[in-house]
Amino acid sequence: MTLLKIIKNNLFIQNFVTRLVLLNPIYLELGLAKYKSVKKAMLITANDGTSGSYLEFGVMTGNSFNFAMLVSKKLEKVFGKMDCEFIGFDSFQGFGEIKKNDVHPFYNDETFSVSEKKVLSNIKKKSKNQKYRIVKGFFKDTLENKTTIDYKIDKARVILIDCDLQEPTRLALEFVRPSIQEGTVIVFDDYNFFKGNRKKGEYAAFKEFKDKYPEISFRRVFDSGYNGRAFIACNLD
Numbered sequence: 001m002t003l004l005k006i007i008k009n010n011l012f013i014q015n016f017v018t019r020l021v022l023l024n025p026i027y028l029e030l031g032l033a034k035y036k037s038v039k040k041a042m043l044i045t046a047n048d049g050t051s052g053s054y055l056e057f058g059v060m061t062g063n064s065f066n067f068a069m070l071v072s073k074k075l076e077k078v079f080g081k082m083d084c085e086f087i088g089f090d091s092f093q094g095f096g097e098i099k100k101n102d103v104h105p106f107y108n109d110e111t112f113s114v115s116e117k118k119v120l121s122n123i124k125k126k127s128k129n130q131k132y133r134i135v136k137g138f139f140k141d142t143l144e145n146k147t148t149i150d151y152k153i154d155k156a157r158v159i160l161i162d163c164d165l166q167e168p169t170r171l172a173l174e175f176v177r178p179s180i181q182e183g184t185v186i187v188f189d190d191y192n193f194f195k196g197n198r199k200k201g202e203y204a205a206f207k208e209f210k211d212k213y214p215e216i217s218f219r220r221v222f223d224s225g226y227n228g229r230a231f232i233a234c235n236l237d
């Protein structure tokens with residue numbers, strides 16, 4: 001009560017704290033939340049001994065991809081060698097054709113186009129002899145009517161869905177289906193965008209996937225940042 005009294009009589013304290021919070025740039029906060037989700041997913045799977053590949057849909061600058069490789073190296077010091085291959089999928093030119101249901105003011109090709117050459121060279125530098133593959137192209141060319149089997153990917157350890165829209169998420173989930181095993185963690189970075197609309201975005205694609213394949217059960221394992229939610233595949237026969 002005394003603290004409240006002090007604040008009520010000294011509003012500059014409130015103004016100062018507001019300024020402090022605003023000092024933290026929003027994109028840094030979003031980035032940190034993504035790092036945390038990747039770290040948690042890698043740790044959960046390392047702890048459970050869930051081996052397999054790290055698959056990332058939406059690599060862009062390679063931020064989360066490089067971080068996953070880094071975390072894996074650190075975790076191997078605690079849990080032992082995991083023999084994890086890191087595989088990233090991106091056009092490096094944004095979304096390509098955007099379906100009507102996916103139209104959103106922020107998601108456009110201009111915002112998400114990057115210099116592929118720079119990104120690939122940075123990933124190479126950061127990989128430190130870890131096994132990785134980058135599959136370049138629009139998902140309708142690289143993923144549609146294909147599965148992990150076509151890319152000789154056996155099991156998935158962690159799947160990061162960071163392609164923002166419903167259609168690319170749908171393609172990514174169909175693609176990874178055979179690789180999902182008990183213990184695979186799927187992290188959605190943008191689960192709640194599109195004003196919470198249940199018929200849009202990553203949420204809608206995941207709902208459709210769960211309805212189509214009820215034999216795969218998922219349990220929510222954590223939320224992160226503003227928009228992230230992660231699930232673990234469980235009770236698979």
Ligand SMILES: C[S@@+](CC[C@H](N)C(=O)[O-])C[C@H]1O[C@@H](n2cnc3c(N)ncnc32)[C@H](O)[C@@H]1O
Pocket residue numbers: 034057058059060061062063064065089090091092093094095096112113137138139140162163164168
């Ligand atoms: C939010 S960014 C990924 C950010 C990245 N994970 C990071 O942390 O730096 C989304 C990425 O998904 C890619 N993407 C979205 N839809 C795609 C599609 N249909 N085909 C290929 N790439 C796509 C975009 O090119 C973009 O680079």
